[in-house]
Amino acid sequence: MSQRVTIDPVTRIEGHLRVDVEVDGGKVKKAWASGQMWRGVENILIGRDPRDAWAITQRICGVCTTVHALASVRSVENALRLELPVNAQYIRNMIILAHAVHDHIVHFYHLSALDWVDVTSALKADPAKAASLAESLSSWSGNGKAEFGKVKERLSGFIGTGQLGIFTNGYWGHPAMKLPPEINLIAVAHYLQALEVQRHANKVVSILGGKTPHIQNVVVGGVANALAVDSQAVLTVERLLAVKDWIDQLADFVKNVYLIDVAVVGGSYPEWTRIGRGIVDYISVPDIPLDGRNTEFALPGGHIAGGDLASFKQIKTHDDAYFKDGVSESVKHSWYEGGKGPLHPYKGETRPQYTDFQDDGKYSWLKSPTFYEKPMQVGPLPRVLAMVAAGHQPTIDYATHALELVSTVAQTKVGIDALHSTIGRHAARAVACAVEVDELARQWDLLLASMARGDLRTFNKPVFPKGEITGVGIHEAPRGVLSHWIVIQDGTIRNYQCVVPTTWNAAPRNEKDEPGAYEACLAGTPVAIPDQPLEVLRTVHSFDPCLACAVHVVDQERQPVVRVRAA
Amino acid sequence: MRVVVLGVGNILLSDEGLGVRAVERLARAYSLPAEIAVIDGGTSGMELLADLEGIDALIMVDAIRAGAPAATPIRLAGEALPVFFRTKLSPHQVGLCDVLASLELLGRLPRHISILGLQPQSLALGMELSREVEDGMPALLGMIVSELALLGLAATPTGSGGI
Numbered sequence: 173m174s175q176r177v178t179i180d181p182v183t184r185i186e187g188h189l190r191v192d193v194e195v196d197g198g199k200v201k202k203a204w205a206s207g208q209m210w211r212g213v214e215n216i217l218i219g220r221d222p223r224d225a226w227a228i229t230q231r232i233c234g235v236c237t238t239v240h241a242l243a244s245v246r247s248v249e250n251a252l253r254l255e256l257p258v259n260a261q262y263i264r265n266m267i268i269l270a271h272a273v274h275d276h277i278v279h280f281y282h283l284s285a286l287d288w289v290d291v292t293s294a295l296k297a298d299p300a301k302a303a304s305l306a307e308s309l310s311s312w313s314g315n316g317k318a319e320f321g322k323v324k325e326r327l328s329g330f331i332g333t334g335q336l337g338i339f340t341n342g343y344w345g346h347p348a349m350k351l352p353p354e355i356n357l358i359a360v361a362h363y364l365q366a367l368e369v370q371r372h373a374n375k376v377v378s379i380l381g382g383k384t385p386h387i388q389n390v391v392v393g394g395v396a397n398a399l400a401v402d403s404q405a406v407l408t409v410e411r412l413l414a415v416k417d418w419i420d421q422l423a424d425f426v427k428n429v430y431l432i433d434v435a436v437v438g439g440s441y442p443e444w445t446r447i448g449r450g451i452v453d454y455i456s457v458p459d460i461p462l463d464g465r466n467t468e469f470a471l472p473g474g475h476i477a478g479g480d481l482a483s484f485k486q487i488k489t490h491d492d493a494y495f496k497d498g499v500s501e502s503v504k505h506s507w508y509e510g511g512k513g514p515l516h517p518y519k520g521e522t523r524p525q526y527t528d529f530q531d532d533g534k535y536s537w538l539k540s541p542t543f544y545e546k547p548m549q550v551g552p553l554p555r556v557l558a559m560v561a562a563g564h565q566p567t568i569d570y571a572t573h574a575l576e577l578v579s580t581v582a583q584t585k586v587g588i589d590a591l592h593s594t595i596g597r598h599a600a601r602a603v604a605c606a607v608e609v610d611e612l613a614r615q616w617d618l619l620l621a622s623m624a625r626g627d628l629r630t631f632n633k634p635v636f637p638k639g640e641i642t643g644v645g646i647h648e649a650p651r652g653v654l655s656h657w658i659v660i661q662d663g664t665i666r667n668y669q670c671v672v673p674t675t676w677n678a679a680p681r682n683e684k685d686e687p688g689a690y691e692a693c694l695a696g697t698p699v700a701i702p703d704q705p706l707e708v709l710r711t712v713h714s715f716d717p718c719l720a721c722a723v724h725v726v727d728q729e730r731q732p733v734v735r736v737r738a739a
Numbered sequence: 740m741r742v743v744v745l746g747v748g749n750i751l752l753s754d755e756g757l758g759v760r761a762v763e764r765l766a767r768a769y770s771l772p773a774e775i776a777v778i779d780g781g782t783s784g785m786e787l788l789a790d791l792e793g794i795d796a797l798i799m800v801d802a803i804r805a806g807a808p809a810a811t812p813i814r815l816a817g818e819a820l821p822v823f824f825r826t827k828l829s830p831h832q833v834g835l836c837d838v839l840a841s842l843e844l845l846g847r848l849p850r851h852i853s854i855l856g857l858q859p860q861s862l863a864l865g866m867e868l869s870r871e872v873e874d875g876m877p878a879l880l881g882m883i884v885s886e887l888a889l890l891g892l893a894a895t896p897t898g899s900g901g902i
Contacts, residue, residue, distance in 0.1 A: 213751055231751050278785045367841055371789045385783035
């Protein structure tokens with residue numbers, strides 16, 4: 173007999189992502205992902221000055237402020253065919269990369285590791301054994317016996333007070349939790365160390381972005397950072413040296429802790445390399461531009477069909493017609509007025525039409541994007557596969573290294589095919605993070621080399637023509653392809669659509685009633701205890717769900733704000 | 740004594756952003772002692788960790804749904820603080836609550852935490868506050884000033900009104 177389980181919300185505080193699954197015979201048969209909150213920021217932008225759009229769109233979301241600022245400003249520059257000084261690109265690139273590294277570390281350690289790590293089991297660990305295990309895998313300085321002993325003590329004090337605090341409502345003791353106590357202790361220690369390390373990434377963003385949260389330095393035409401070799405008020409060599417120091421510390425953690433922890437978790441849960449495959453049509457876009465016109469990139473991207481790397485079709489520039497012509501969005505199953513079939517974002521409409529949650533009708537505020545009429549998966553996994561397919565050597569090296577580690581831990585040969593899975597998405601994110609932290613250091617070198625040549629330019633003035641122009645701002649954000657589409661009429665915004673990574677992945681069924689990525693990847697996921705659907709969360713969290721636009725109202729009336737209903 | 744006045748909320752959803760609007764106006768309308776940092780937290784999460792640790796007091800300003808008439812001033816502190824950072828489905832919903840929880844785990848939670856706010860009237864899309872909440876803003880600014888006074892800190896009006 174089948175059973176319906178509703179998890180609402182999956183993300184953040186209230187009312188964003190709801191996931192419904194139909195469980196039969198201990199497995200998910202059918203799934204629905206639903207965005208429970210209308211974003212509609214597009215409507216706010218209509219009639220405004222395109223130069224302000226980036227500041228407004230960065231408020232769409234709490235986690236990804238920076239990425240919307242960048243995609244937005246790129247859309248206006250694309251419409252204007254405006255060339256940027258390369259220094260502006262380097263500074264933006266460093267912000268993009270530092271933000272991405274921050275996002276990946278926080279996602280793994282603070283948002284999803286506890287799907288796999290049983291905190292309470294760490295109390296049974298032997299710190300000496302944990303240390304010898306950790307030291308056999310990595311030279312990280314925070315892996316000693318004394319460190320693990322201290323963490324165990326702190327944890328037992330914390331849990332001993334009866335206040336689990338941050339760990340409340342974890343699924344401790346769940347039968348799907350399988351790590352030995354020592355690995356759990358190592359993971360908890362690294363969880364705490366990651367809290368310290370993530371700050372370095374944030375500092376890089378705040379020095380370069382002028383302020384966090386909500387960076388201030390972006391302008392249409394470049395960045396507002398004045399570069400100087402010695403002045404106090406601007407970005408000086410001294411500040412840039414501090415930035416380099418933080419980058420080096422991040423790189424140490426990412427390569428010697430994060431990448432290894434993911435491989436250990438992956439190798440300890442080998443069955444999860446066969447769960448959560450779903451949609452294997454992937455899309456990513458090139459990013460980290462090396463020229464002022466967005467035609468050369470440090471990190472390639474493109475389209476992979478059917479999980480076959482040989483099918484890879486590269487997206488070469490931010491003006492590539494293959495990308496621009498391929499995207500459309502359907503609202504057949506979304507709470508908007510429709511009837512016109514899938515629309516290209518330049519023609520996109522955002523007219524709400526709410527009904528109830530209808531299993532076969534409308535059930536989400538998210539639209540359903542497709543690429544050449546097919547649903548896609550976006551995110552670090554598509555990014556890493558595209559970079560491998562494009563022959564990007566650093567990605568190939570880190571991916572090979574990660575898979576070798578997984579194979580060692582699992583004691584069986586694990587190949588690249590294992591990446592098409594729930595645990596594979598975590599592994600790919602760690603690989604992407606290692607590539608990105610190296611690229612961050614390289615962008616720093618490029619900026620300093622440019623300054624050393626005496627080039628201090630960071631801004632080209634935009635000129636808005638009469639008449640209608642259109643542009644797309646493309647960005648490979650931490651969660652995947654982000655595109656902002658703008659139509660400008662006589663210098664003001666006439667239409668604006670954001671097609672965000674979570675819209676691709678959390679999309680409801682499309683015009684042809686095909687499921688979105690979450691929905692497809694959940695099919696077949698085992699569920700041991702329906703009212704503790706840990707396995708469902710594992711797969712959804714592997715995507716790093718983040719429904720754009722966060723409501724932060726403190727709600728005194730309706731607590732608890734989370735419910736799991738198994739009926 | 741180090742104090743953070745943190746405005747949170749989404750300014751694209753009218754009254755949802757009243758916390759951000761309030762701290763913007765606070766910084767304009769008052770000259771504040773150096774130990775007070777005023778932060779526009781928007782809808783951020785872990786990015787705020789560094790700003791909120793090692794401080795003595797945190798005053799959060801936010802929209803508070805309490806089933807009260809629009810723009811009713813509300814203060815939550817001590818036992819009245821909602822357990823909103825404890826009741827979660829799983830420990831994965833990152834947000835301000837996770838920042839507070841992380842601080843708790845690190846043993847660096849501020850001694851004094853209070854949440855000040857108004858009952859929102861409208862959470863509709865838009866960058867303007869509702870008329871009711873707009874009218875309630877001076878009272879909210881007054882509450883923040885009183886809260887600071889409670890901590891022994893004086894805010895001096897600059898005369899620019901801030902509204």
